[in-house]
Amino acid sequence: MGMIYLDNGATSFQKPREVEMAMHWALSHCASVGRGGYRQAENAAKIVYACRELAGELFDALPEQVVFTMNCTHGLNIAIRSLVRPGDRVAVSGFEHNAVMRPLYALGARPVIFGRKLFDWENTLQELEKALQSGVKAAVFTQVSNVFGYVLPVEQMGALCRRYRVPFIVDAAQGAGSCRVSLKEWGADFVAMPGHKGLLGPQGTGILLCAGNAEPLLYGGTGSHSEEHAMPGELPDRLEAGTLNVTGIAGLLEGLRYLKRNGAENIGSREKELAAVLSRGMAQLDYQVFSGEHQSGTVSMGGNEDCELLAERLGAMGVAVRAGLHCAPLAHDSAGTLKTGTVRFSTGPFTTRRDVERTLEILGKIRVS
């Protein structure tokens, strides 16, 4: 029996077949974008633009507002450095990843943490409003908690930020590909997402949607304005110094095409149903399960056993999961699991009902052993 892959929160290991094929094709047919007018450069340019255009269509942005990054963290660093200055007070949800917290701390910003109750939209919105009223300079929040699968009310949170005229950044690392993402409707200044999770592209890819003024993190050649000492003012060139990962973007394009064919929200609903089956089954086995109304296809559980040892046993029995703090100590602190950590099960588009049932059988065997 093959491995049961339930670590889609880390990366979508299982990809549509077309992703690998496109990457193979790109390796032998694509040169560098914006550096030449011959066929291989044109091939690369076409793939990169097609990916920008499709991402713009899926996430309500213009193609120029789609900036390719190496991962979500890269995009968040650009966004945070564009909006936040040393000493600024910045509102952050109680479920942020280190990809948000570490750049803020590195800048010398002062995080104002709001909404620490899991699966509680009222608490999230009330606490955000208090933070906004206290005079923060910016807000950064995740769309979905990477640890607990808590789906935050991002649309309403964006509306609040706009009402208080506070610029904001959305970390869509766990939402893109399974929830609706809209730069335009949210009115966000930036939305960052990885290419290799819900978007089903390869690792080394990411997207930053930019509506606000952006500051480059990297400086260098862009294939444009070459006589100028400064980086170009317009997007995406302003944020894309150096040669793009065309092979990765070719794979990402196929991942996005898969999403367009199948519908991100359909995929998300299915994942959510599978996670609910897992939650119920774990609860019946007397594990401590973190579940609630506003939950994605990710579920975390605790128990008496050390979470790392339990994940190791699951791994040895063919179930791939992630244990520990998931690079999100703040989220664990909010949920009261900072000391113990949790074992996270994150479903994906290729997770089957049988995978979930088999996982519960294995958890049952572990429980009695």
Add this chain to the structure above:
Amino acid sequence: MNGYLFTFRSITPAQRGEAVLRRRGVDAALRRTPRSIADKGCGYALRVSTLQLNRAVSALREQNVPFQRVYLQTGEQLEEVWV
């Protein structure tokens, strides 16, 4: 063969222009901007036929695609035109 060149500051707006024109039934060929007219270094341009100039200008303006200048290309000669 004569034609018009729309210049752009970089490849992405030129590609968006190409997509907009294609949807409007205007054939546009993406190419590198000739060095003699490239503003501040490298750039990209779209070449359209003389018959499609007006259609191309309105389509690009309607969709807010930021082109820089327009040149009449006659053989290797390039002359800026005001549209």
